[in-house]
Amino acid sequence: MPKKxxxxxxQSPKGxxxxxxxxxxxxxxxxxxxxxxxxxxxxxxIETPLIEDAELFIRGTGETTDIVSKQMYFxxxxxxxxxxxxxxxxxxxxxxxxxxxxxSLAQPIKLFYxxxxxxxxxxxxxxxxxxxQFGLEIFGDGSAVLDxxxxxxxxHLFRQLGLKKVNIQINSLGCPQCRPAYRRALLxxxxxxxxxxxxxxxxxxxxxxxxxxxxxxxxxxxxKTQAPASVxxxxxxxxxxxKEVLEFLDELEIPYFLNSALVRGLxxxxxxxxxxxxxxxxxxxxxxxxxxxxxxxxxxxxxxPTPAVGMAFGLDRIVDLMKKEQVKVAQGPNFKVFLVQxxxxxxxxxxxxxxxxxxxxxxxxxxxxxxxIKAQMKSADRLGVKFALILGQQEALDNTVIIRDMQSGVQExxxxxxxxxELKKRFKK
RNA sequence: GUGGUCGUAGCUCAACGGCAGAGCUCUCGGUUGUGGUCCGAGCGGUUGUGGGUUCGAAUCCCAUCGACCACCCCA
Numbered sequence: 208m209p210k211k212x213x214x215x216x217x218q219s220p221k222g223x224x225x226x227x228x229x230x231x232x233x234x235x236x237x238x239x240x241x242x243x244x245x246x247x248x249x250x251x252x253i254e255t256p257l258i259e260d261a262e263l264f265i266r267g268t269g270e271t272t273d274i275v276s277k278q279m280y281f282x283x284x285x286x287x288x289x290x291x292x293x294x295x296x297x298x299x300x301x302x303x304x305x306x307x308x309x310x311s312l313a314q315p316i317k318l319f320y321x322x323x324x325x326x327x328x329x330x331x332x333x334x335x336x337x338x339x340q341f342g343l344e345i346f347g348d349g350s351a352v353l354d355x356x357x358x359x360x361x362x363h364l365f366r367q368l369g370l371k372k373v374n375i376q377i378n379s380l381g382c383p384q385c386r387p388a389y390r391r392a393l394l395x396x397x398x399x400x401x402x403x404x405x406x407x408x409x410x411x412x413x414x415x416x417x418x419x420x421x422x423x424x425x426x427x428x429x430x431k432t433q434a435p436a437s438v439x440x441x442x443x444x445x446x447x448x449x450k451e452v453l454e455f456l457d458e459l460e461i462p463y464f465l466n467s468a469l470v471r472g473l474x475x476x477x478x479x480x481x482x483x484x485x486x487x488x489x490x491x492x493x494x495x496x497x498x499x500x501x502x503x504x505x506x507x508x509x510x511x512p513t514p515a516v517g518m519a520f521g522l523d524r525i526v527d528l529m530k531k532e533q534v535k536v537a538q539g540p541n542f543k544v545f546l547v548q549x550x551x552x553x554x555x556x557x558x559x560x561x562x563x564x565x566x567x568x569x570x571x572x573x574x575x576x577x578x579x580i581k582a583q584m585k586s587a588d589r590l591g592v593k594f595a596l597i598l599g600q601q602e603a604l605d606n607t608v609i610i611r612d613m614q615s616g617v618q619e620x621x622x623x624x625x626x627x628x629e630l631k632k633r634f635k636k
Numbered sequence: 637g638u639g640g641u642c643g644u645a646g647c648u649c650a651a652c653g654g655c656a657g658a659g660c661u662c663u664c665g666g667u668u669g670u671g672g673u674c675c676g677a678g679c680g681g682u683u684g685u686g687g688g689u690u691c692g693a694a695u696c697c698c699a700u701c702g703a704c705c706a707c708c709c710c711a
Contacts, residue, residue, distance in 0.1 A: 521711025
């Protein structure tokens, strides 16, 4: 009979992938360290839906931002609800803050979350359409100390993960009071030099002037370095706030770089913004985390004016780096013994013995489904356990078990009800 | 979304118009119920997919999907 192709071979959608067992220890480490640290810093965990009203992101993240205007996944339903997969975490958490009346609790409210975000963009190394973020948000308090604390958390987390070559860049974008004036100054400056700009910058001049400062084109660099900086156009309040943030960071001895060209892609940021990069020789720095203050988001979403600050970590990239930098992570379970079973009777007794050992706190590895003793011994050897416990037909009849010292090869037969004691005695030596 | 490079076994790669291979991994053996080394065998592929050229295609051409890189942007 000719072979027919009955089913197509499926593959994961573009830019999406499986997180495999061999990487699980790295993911667990980032998430556990992040979670524990966040709790130590007084953050509480929140989980919000992966899908929200699309309007939440259009109004929150911003209609003109790339992640909303070009990269959002819209969700079709039988009804005509206008839903979208979340491209970032902040709007959902802000919505939850409002919807659940957290504004009437003692402020500030400090929340953390982690989970997948979805952005339909062209994938590349470290750039996924389903990406994982760990994020923090602090609502209800505009103090500069909280901006600093957020950065302190970030610094602390990277240190604890063993990633040392991180580089924190910081800037202030001002607020609705002072930003328009800065924008005008920037536009004025660039308009006079329009002819010397690269094609991309000519486009940016029209569409997104702040992005002019991001240009990497050689010919634009001299113009860029002379460009007006937002920090020179801050209103009194914003300048004082920024100064305080920097003073706190100095006090904490957290190294940072003032980067007047730092601009973030989301519309809601006010005052402090920062990004954390990984510096690698010969490669352009990669953003690992970013955040800032967003004092107008809640108001823009229809809530009462509520200052806030937050940040997000790109877990995919952090895990990649941990692997590359060979950060030590917990190994799998530390098996102490290996249960080798032979024959039907031996297998039955072994199942029971496994439970007994577990109750006694002795982690036992096994491969119950295998028949050959050879293969089982091989597994035992590979796991590096100290003892193999062999239970075959004969031992099942006698209610005994053989304890084999894997290093010396010495074997001793002991009664099954003494095994735990015998093992404990041997582990003490 | 635009441009470039690349897709062969689970992994790393050969074969570059003439029978699709190796190493590693995995499974099973090397006399009764005992691991590491060694030896042997086996499993595993419609060469990403679909067309075309050709006596003959993994190899050449087109399309498509995916990965990587650059732009764009960001985590």
